[in-house]
Amino acid sequence: DADVTQTPRNRITKTGKRIMLECSQTKGHDRMYWYRQDPGLGLRLIYYSFDVKDINKGEISDGYSVSRQAQAKFSLSLESAIPNQTALYFCATSDQSASPYNEQFFGPGTRLTVL
Protein backbone atom coordinates (compact mmCIF):
# COMPACT_ATOMS: atom_id res chain seq x y z
CA ASP A 1 0.00 0.00 0.00
CA ALA A 2 1.14 3.51 -0.80
CA ASP A 3 2.39 5.53 2.17
CA VAL A 4 1.20 8.87 0.76
CA THR A 5 -2.05 8.91 -1.18
CA GLN A 6 -3.79 11.69 -3.04
CA THR A 7 -7.37 11.96 -4.23
CA PRO A 8 -8.51 12.54 -6.86
CA ARG A 9 -5.70 11.54 -9.24
CA ASN A 10 -7.20 13.49 -12.09
CA ARG A 11 -9.76 16.27 -12.08
CA ILE A 12 -11.24 18.52 -14.71
CA THR A 13 -13.21 21.49 -13.45
CA LYS A 14 -14.53 24.82 -14.66
CA THR A 15 -13.45 28.34 -13.86
CA GLY A 16 -15.00 29.61 -10.65
CA LYS A 17 -15.64 26.21 -9.10
CA ARG A 18 -14.40 25.33 -5.63
CA ILE A 19 -12.29 22.21 -5.53
CA MET A 20 -10.54 20.25 -2.80
CA LEU A 21 -7.53 17.98 -3.20
CA GLU A 22 -6.90 15.53 -0.40
CA CYS A 23 -3.75 13.96 0.93
CA SER A 24 -3.43 11.14 3.44
CA GLN A 25 -0.32 9.46 4.82
CA THR A 26 0.35 6.35 6.85
CA LYS A 27 4.02 7.14 7.50
CA GLY A 28 3.32 8.83 10.84
CA HIS A 29 5.21 11.94 9.71
CA ASP A 30 4.45 15.25 11.33
CA ARG A 31 5.33 17.53 8.41
CA MET A 32 3.20 17.81 5.30
CA TYR A 33 3.55 19.95 2.18
CA TRP A 34 1.62 20.91 -0.95
CA TYR A 35 3.47 21.70 -4.19
CA ARG A 36 2.43 22.44 -7.71
CA GLN A 37 4.52 21.50 -10.73
CA ASP A 38 4.42 23.31 -14.03
CA PRO A 39 6.56 22.55 -17.10
CA GLY A 40 9.80 24.52 -16.97
CA LEU A 41 9.14 25.84 -13.47
CA GLY A 42 9.78 22.86 -11.29
CA LEU A 43 8.08 22.23 -7.97
CA ARG A 44 6.83 25.27 -6.10
CA LEU A 45 5.68 25.22 -2.50
CA ILE A 46 2.08 26.31 -1.86
CA TYR A 47 1.60 25.59 1.86
CA TYR A 48 3.26 23.52 4.53
CA SER A 49 2.37 22.30 7.99
CA PHE A 50 4.68 21.07 10.72
CA ASP A 51 1.87 19.79 12.93
CA VAL A 52 -1.90 20.00 13.22
CA LYS A 53 -1.82 23.49 14.73
CA ASP A 54 0.87 24.87 12.45
CA ILE A 55 0.06 26.11 8.92
CA ASN A 56 2.46 28.21 6.86
CA LYS A 57 2.28 29.87 3.47
CA GLY A 58 4.76 28.87 0.83
CA GLU A 59 5.95 30.90 -2.13
CA ILE A 60 2.70 30.76 -4.13
CA SER A 61 -0.20 30.57 -1.66
CA ASP A 62 -2.51 33.14 -3.30
CA GLY A 63 -5.75 31.53 -4.48
CA TYR A 64 -5.24 28.47 -2.28
CA SER A 65 -6.14 27.46 1.28
CA VAL A 66 -5.34 24.37 3.33
CA SER A 67 -6.68 22.40 6.24
CA ARG A 68 -4.76 19.97 8.47
CA GLN A 69 -7.61 17.86 9.77
CA ALA A 70 -5.35 15.38 11.54
CA GLN A 71 -1.70 14.45 11.61
CA ALA A 72 -2.33 12.13 8.67
CA LYS A 73 -4.52 14.41 6.52
CA PHE A 74 -3.73 17.65 4.72
CA SER A 75 -6.20 19.11 2.21
CA LEU A 76 -5.67 21.81 -0.39
CA SER A 77 -8.59 23.93 -1.60
CA LEU A 78 -8.95 26.18 -4.58
CA GLU A 79 -11.73 28.57 -3.56
CA SER A 80 -12.49 29.74 -7.08
CA ALA A 81 -10.48 27.86 -9.67
CA ILE A 82 -8.91 29.71 -12.59
CA PRO A 83 -7.21 28.30 -15.72
CA ASN A 84 -3.67 29.22 -14.62
CA GLN A 85 -4.12 26.83 -11.69
CA THR A 86 -3.99 23.99 -14.17
CA ALA A 87 -1.00 21.97 -12.98
CA LEU A 88 0.22 18.76 -11.40
CA TYR A 89 -0.18 18.95 -7.61
CA PHE A 90 1.92 16.93 -5.20
CA CYS A 91 1.57 16.32 -1.51
CA ALA A 92 4.70 15.41 0.45
CA THR A 93 5.60 14.40 4.00
CA SER A 94 8.75 14.39 6.11
CA ASP A 95 9.84 13.73 9.66
CA GLN A 96 13.21 14.67 11.05
CA SER A 97 13.17 11.82 13.53
CA ALA A 98 12.48 9.23 10.83
CA SER A 99 15.59 9.77 8.74
CA PRO A 100 18.94 11.52 9.09
CA TYR A 101 18.29 13.18 5.74
CA ASN A 102 14.77 14.38 6.56
CA GLU A 103 13.91 13.79 2.92
CA GLN A 104 10.43 14.44 1.67
CA PHE A 105 8.25 11.60 0.42
CA PHE A 106 5.85 12.48 -2.35
CA GLY A 107 2.37 11.27 -3.17
CA PRO A 108 1.48 10.16 -6.71
CA GLY A 109 0.14 13.57 -7.70
CA THR A 110 -3.18 15.04 -8.81
CA ARG A 111 -3.48 16.34 -12.36
CA LEU A 112 -5.87 19.30 -12.26
CA THR A 113 -7.28 20.97 -15.35
CA VAL A 114 -9.30 24.17 -15.04
CA LEU A 115 -11.29 25.02 -18.16
Add this chain to the structure above:
Amino acid sequence: GQNIDQPTEMTATEGAIVQINCTYQTSGFNGLFWYQQHAGEAPTFLSYNVLDGLEEKGRFSSFLSRSKGYSYLLLKELQMKDSASYLCAVKTPNDYKLSFGAGTTVTVRA
Protein backbone atom coordinates in the same frame (compact mmCIF):
# COMPACT_ATOMS: atom_id res chain seq x y z
CA GLY B 1 15.25 34.62 -2.48
CA GLN B 2 16.29 31.29 -3.89
CA ASN B 3 17.91 30.74 -7.27
CA ILE B 4 18.65 27.20 -8.35
CA ASP B 5 19.87 26.50 -11.87
CA GLN B 6 20.26 23.25 -13.75
CA PRO B 7 20.30 22.44 -17.46
CA THR B 8 16.94 21.77 -19.06
CA GLU B 9 17.80 18.68 -21.05
CA MET B 10 20.62 16.19 -21.57
CA THR B 11 20.93 13.20 -23.88
CA ALA B 12 23.30 10.28 -23.47
CA THR B 13 23.86 6.78 -24.77
CA GLU B 14 23.10 3.59 -22.89
CA GLY B 15 26.15 2.51 -20.90
CA ALA B 16 27.66 6.00 -20.85
CA ILE B 17 28.11 8.51 -18.02
CA VAL B 18 26.17 11.75 -17.60
CA GLN B 19 26.85 14.58 -15.18
CA ILE B 20 24.02 16.93 -14.21
CA ASN B 21 25.16 20.21 -12.71
CA CYS B 22 23.26 22.36 -10.24
CA THR B 23 24.25 25.80 -9.05
CA TYR B 24 22.45 27.60 -6.26
CA GLN B 25 22.22 30.98 -4.60
CA THR B 26 20.00 30.74 -1.56
CA SER B 27 19.35 32.58 1.68
CA GLY B 28 20.90 29.94 3.87
CA PHE B 29 21.86 26.35 3.23
CA ASN B 30 21.13 23.19 5.17
CA GLY B 31 21.73 20.48 2.61
CA LEU B 32 21.08 19.62 -1.03
CA PHE B 33 18.88 16.83 -2.36
CA TRP B 34 18.66 15.10 -5.70
CA TYR B 35 15.34 13.53 -6.69
CA GLN B 36 14.45 11.40 -9.71
CA GLN B 37 11.07 11.85 -11.37
CA HIS B 38 9.76 9.66 -14.17
CA ALA B 39 7.19 11.26 -16.43
CA GLY B 40 3.83 11.60 -14.70
CA GLU B 41 5.10 10.09 -11.47
CA ALA B 42 6.13 11.32 -8.04
CA PRO B 43 9.68 12.47 -7.34
CA THR B 44 11.72 9.89 -5.44
CA PHE B 45 14.73 10.58 -3.24
CA LEU B 46 18.17 9.80 -4.70
CA SER B 47 20.80 11.50 -2.58
CA TYR B 48 21.59 14.11 0.04
CA ASN B 49 24.73 16.16 0.59
CA VAL B 50 25.31 18.55 3.46
CA LEU B 51 29.12 18.48 3.65
CA ASP B 52 31.57 19.08 0.82
CA GLY B 53 32.61 16.05 -1.14
CA LEU B 54 31.33 13.05 -3.01
CA GLU B 55 28.59 10.67 -1.88
CA GLU B 56 28.42 7.42 -3.82
CA LYS B 57 25.40 5.17 -3.97
CA GLY B 58 25.72 2.42 -6.55
CA ARG B 59 25.62 3.83 -10.07
CA PHE B 60 24.72 7.28 -8.76
CA SER B 61 27.06 9.76 -7.09
CA SER B 62 26.47 13.30 -5.88
CA PHE B 63 29.04 15.99 -5.20
CA LEU B 64 28.78 19.23 -3.24
CA SER B 65 30.94 22.34 -2.97
CA ARG B 66 29.33 24.77 -0.55
CA SER B 67 31.87 27.54 -1.20
CA LYS B 68 31.03 27.45 -4.91
CA GLY B 69 27.29 26.91 -4.49
CA TYR B 70 27.62 23.90 -6.77
CA SER B 71 26.55 20.30 -6.90
CA TYR B 72 26.45 17.60 -9.52
CA LEU B 73 24.75 14.25 -9.92
CA LEU B 74 26.75 11.62 -11.77
CA LEU B 75 24.93 8.74 -13.41
CA LYS B 76 27.18 5.88 -14.52
CA GLU B 77 26.48 2.88 -16.74
CA LEU B 78 23.33 4.49 -18.00
CA GLN B 79 20.29 2.30 -18.51
CA MET B 80 17.13 3.04 -20.44
CA LYS B 81 15.20 3.19 -17.17
CA ASP B 82 17.34 6.18 -16.12
CA SER B 83 15.44 8.32 -18.63
CA ALA B 84 13.72 10.75 -16.27
CA SER B 85 13.86 14.24 -14.84
CA TYR B 86 16.39 14.92 -12.11
CA LEU B 87 15.54 17.60 -9.59
CA CYS B 88 18.04 19.52 -7.50
CA ALA B 89 16.61 20.93 -4.24
CA VAL B 90 18.18 23.03 -1.49
CA LYS B 91 17.01 22.83 2.11
CA THR B 92 16.94 26.08 4.02
CA PRO B 93 17.82 26.22 7.70
CA ASN B 94 15.33 26.79 10.48
CA ASP B 95 12.18 25.98 8.52
CA TYR B 96 13.44 22.96 6.58
CA LYS B 97 11.69 23.95 3.38
CA LEU B 98 12.96 22.73 0.03
CA SER B 99 13.53 25.00 -2.93
CA PHE B 100 13.62 23.10 -6.21
CA GLY B 101 15.34 23.74 -9.49
CA ALA B 102 13.29 23.32 -12.65
CA GLY B 103 14.72 19.86 -13.27
CA THR B 104 16.91 18.29 -15.94
CA THR B 105 15.32 15.83 -18.34
CA VAL B 106 17.75 13.06 -19.22
CA THR B 107 17.06 10.94 -22.27
CA VAL B 108 19.00 7.69 -22.62
CA ARG B 109 19.30 6.39 -26.18
CA ALA B 110 20.20 2.87 -27.25
